Amino acid sequence: GQQLNQSPQSMFIQEGEDVSMNCTSSSIFNTWLWYKQDPGEGPVLLIALYKAGELTSNGRLTAQFGITRKDSFLNISASIPSDVGIYFCAGQGDAGGTSYGKLTFGQGTILTVHP
Amino acid sequence: GAVVSQHPSRVICKSGTSVKIECRSLDFQATTMFWYRQFPKKSLMLMATSNEGSKATYEQGVEKDKFLINHASLTLSTLTVTSAHPEDSSFYICSASNLVDPLDTQYFGPGTRLTVL
Numbered sequence: 001g002q003q004l005n006q007s008p009q010s011m012f013i014q015e016g017e018d019v020s021m022n023c024t025s026s027s028i029f030n031t032w033l034w035y036k037q038d039p040g041e042g043p044v045l046l047i048a049l050y051k052a053g054e055l056t057s058n059g060r061l062t063a064q065f066g067i068t069r070k071d072s073f074l075n076i077s078a079s080i081p082s083d084v085g086i087y088f089c090a091g092q093g094d095a096g097g098t099s100y101g102k103l104t105f106g107q108g109t110i111l112t113v114h115p
Numbered sequence: 116g117a118v119v120s121q122h123p124s125r126v127i128c129k130s131g132t133s134v135k136i137e138c139r140s141l142d143f144q145a146t147t148m149f150w151y152r153q154f155p156k157k158s159l160m161l162m163a164t165s166n167e168g169s170k171a172t173y174e175q176g177v178e179k180d181k182f183l184i185n186h187a188s189l190t191l192s193t194l195t196v197t198s199a200h201p202e203d204s205s206f207y208i209c210s211a212s213n214l215v216d217p218l219d220t221q222y223f224g225p226g227t228r229l230t231v232l
Binding site (some may be wrong): 031035040041042043044045047048086088101103104105106107108110 | 119121147150157158159160161162166206208210212220221222223224225226228
């Protein structure tokens with residue numbers, strides 16, 4: 001089945017530092033998404049990527065969809081304490097295929113920001 | 116924006132009882148809802164896809180008789196954990212999407228923490 005490999009598993013950084021995490025897949029995805037999850041809450045969408053090679057920013061967040069549609073990275077610039085949480089990448093399958101609409105999640109990156 | 120609610124947020128039950136979890140899309144019609152299960156510090160695992168007015172599609176390894184899903188309206192899907200046991204304790208999260216637009220996004224509920232004693 002489809003799998004997403006997300007790294008690193010965890011990061012401990014100082015406030016103000018930049019953060020980078022990435023995901024790779026053995027399969028091609030039509031859409032790539034990055035979510036953040038706070039403890040005891042559901043994931044919240046940060047950035048959605050629809051086109052191969054697409055580079056998208058959302059405030060201090062920047063994400064890119066790989067040319068091969070098999071990888072993506074997320075960067076967070078100038079981290080702040082509220083960036084703490086678990087970040088997940090997720091791939092969404094092609095329309096009309098057996099995986100239509102379904103999300104496959106990466107293992108998550110636990111981010112800790114020290115003030 | 117699209118808001119999805121879940122009820123209850125937490126539930127504790129005795130082994131052998133059944134528990135129903137509701138997932139509602141508050142400001143949009145959800146043709147499809149998804150149910151996920153998440154263990155502590157682990158990723159979300161898709162359990163089933165629920166389409167309004169039809170039977171749910173379960174992922175491999177998920178017992179359909181154990182986890183009953185009903186999607187009776189465009190704003191409500193329910194997950195019933197039947198004859199719950201301690202190993203069913205987990206964080207259950209739903210998401211809702213209007214898949215008329217293929218690029219539409221899944222919006223997640225806040226999750227339900229189930230503890231089976």
